[in-house]
Amino acid sequence: MEPQWLEALRASAQLAPARPRWPLLVGDAVIGSVEPDFLSQIRLQPMADGRERLSKTEHLGNPVWRLIGEPTAALGALALALHDAGLAHAWRNEQLAVADAQGQRIGTIERAVVRVLGITTAAVHLIGQAEDGRFWVQQRAWTKSNDPGMWDTLMGGMISGADTLASALARETWEEAGLRLEELRNIVRGGHVDIRRPCDDGHGAGYVIERIDWYHCTVPDGQMPVNQDGEVEQFVLMDESEMLETMHAGAFTSEAALIQAAFLDVGSGTSSRT
Incomplete structure (x- = not known):
């Protein structure tokens, strides 16, 4: 039987x-x-030929916003x-990939606005166990937005527009935990978690996908995680x-709790592990 807290957590990760929109x-x-x-709430400068860069229009018979x-x-x-209008999240100067409905990359955009624009993002997490079976976990810095x-997994971060999944795993593991992948053992892909839910970005107009x-x-024994980028309070x-x-108790981020529950196969056995 799946614990009630986990059932509620899974439901909260899949909200319309x-x-x-x-x-x-x-x-x-x-x-x-x-x-x-x-x-x-915003206005963009027109194109050189006078056309509006951003407009309400129709596509396949449905109302849409179109950027050209x-x-x-x-x-x-x-x-x-959006930033100038106070409708963006914390500005990171970090570009994330933007893809079409078929998953083909068409460009990049600043991370601060992906949620107000309902743009699909990608992230990677790493669960780390010591040789005695205990789990290395991090407490996120109090300055995080x-x-x-x-509490979070050993490492968790978004995949930037300059990264592949593999390079993001290596980069984030170093930046957050000061560990090189070649120093770790038995690295295996566990699975994936999908998140779809409203969020507070843009004064409540955001949607996470x-x-x-x-x-x-x-x-391995003798390897200790040490944060490099100031985003971790402690391990x-x-x-x-x-x-x-x-x-x-709800002290882990929802993403970390879902990932760790999948790894531990908590509850009914419906797991994200593949």
């Missing part, structure tokens, strides 16, 4: 938008979604306009029962 297109490619009047121009440049102008002070691929490894070792109690 709080309000209707219109598709957001770059040219004819659907790349996200926005609430119907959200983009009415070279995708990365047009998305950059949109991101800056998302989930400050909460994210795929999180997760891996598991053994951290500690938790045994399985302590980690489950902390997850039950």
Whole structure:
């Protein structure tokens, strides 16, 4: 029987938008979604030929917002306009990939606006166990804009527009935990978790769509995680029962709890492990 807390957590990770959303297109490619009047709060400079760069229109008989121009440049102008209007999240100067409905990459955009624009993002997490079976977990820095002070997997981070899944795994493991993949043992892909839920970005107009691929490894004795980028408050070792109690108490991020529950095969056995 799946624990009630885990059932509720799984349900909270699969929620429909709080309000209707219109598709957001770059040219004819659907790349996200926005609430119907959200983009009415900004205005972009017209194209050189006088055409509006951003407009309400129709696509396949349905109302949409359409952005025109070279995708990365047009998305950059949109991101800056949202930032200037106070509708962006914390600005990171980090570009994330933007794909069409078929998953083909068409450009990049600043991370701060992906959620208000309903753009699908990708992330990677790493579960790390010591040789005695305990789990290395991190407490997120209190200065983090998302989930400050909460507990997380050994490493978790978004996949930037400059990364592949493999390079993001290596880069984030070093930046967050000061560990090189070649120093770790038995690195295996565990599976993935999909998140779809409303969020507070853009004064409550955001919607998260994210795929999180997760891996598991053994951290050999003598190897200690040491944060390199200032985004981790501390690392500690938790045994399985302590980690489950902390997850039950809601002190782990929802993503980390879902990933760790999948690894431990908690509950009914419906697991993200593949």
